[in-house]
Amino acid sequence: MSRDRGSALSTTSYAILGLLSVRSWSTYELAQQMDRSLGRIWPRAKSKIYEEPKKLVRHGLARAERQLVGRRPRTVYAITPEGRQRLAAWLHEPGDGPQLECEQLLQVFFAEAGTRADTLATLHAAHTWAVERNQGNLAAAREYRAGQGPFPERAAQLLLVSRFLTDYYRLVSEWADWAAHIVADWPDDPSVAVVDADQFAETVRRAEWGRVERFL
Template identity: 70%
Template sequence: MSTEPTPTTTSYAILGLLAVRRWSTYELARQMDRSLGRIWPRAQSKIYEEPKKLVRLGLAEAARETVGRRTRTVYGITPAGRRALGAWLRTPGSGPVMESEQLLQVFFADCGTRAGTLATLRAARAWAEERNADNLAAVEAYRAGTGPFPERTAQTMLVGGFLTEYYRLVASWADWAAGIAERWPEDPRAAEAPPAELDRIERRARWPERFGSP
């Protein structure tokens, strides 16, 4: 017995884009990668299937249009889709899910070498710098009035602020961790945790009770 598909978080991400304008599946995949890929990365195959599911649910509608000599299918949000999107937005979502191969490698650094750990930390900082370069370019574009969908700058700014702090965090952490790992013996199994750094982590981890905000 077949069951009706149910909306997922990716479904609502697509609905949010359809609330901005009508898109073809190719355009949706590009827009997801450009605007949402850093906060909700998904395989392109998922993006191509999602609009069809939304149509079956009555949350989106499909229409054929001609561009030059080509005919393509574009998708738009329906009134039911806007109601479903609004209901989802009124329900607080789950928090971030951490996934980092570099952090995983640092966690198991005692099975490797000091040099290998330092290389991983340098790569982490380079990753943050590279991502932030694109982030900065986006900010400059909006400041210049050339960013996409300028009427949504207020909303885009909030996410951009998070990404800015996140990239700064990764770079700062990589510098801090590298400074400690540089003092490790070549065999990380013999490394010791500096008590002063453990105290620092504990103090910073108590920010909710000390300040009520970061």
């Protein structure tokens, strides 16, 4: 397997390669599946998703087959043996950790430039986002628990991701509620708000949980 071929792949490439390891897909189906599942943990523009399978074909990691659906042509992509090897090699090395990107948290970070009402509205939006996102997560979890998920053979793997998303959405919701309780006592001008010493001490205490160690 060529080192040059492997070095050209991005994490999005591996995401598509992983989907192809599950089954064959058209680019339209890949875009739908990315939006429905992987989009919650690796969101990417549809234009990027449409380009990735072609790149995998160029690197010999996938193959393309032209098919007719009625009178409409479509291209279906399938993983190659070399693609499975490359996917396995990628899984062998731990990936990078999460990169948090949250506009609402950024707005809270600069809350002093606005008003207390602005910050409360942002926190309400964060809570609403978490509840709404979890609805889809809950529906999928119930579907798999009932044995009706689209890929029941992958339930063991999907459980791990579902638990992460469940706890993450709950974290955002509970944090937004806690923060709103704090901000409710602020003056209208957040720039003159005084920190709650007890809450600050509690935050430090909570941050002391972590240390790097082998857990298995």
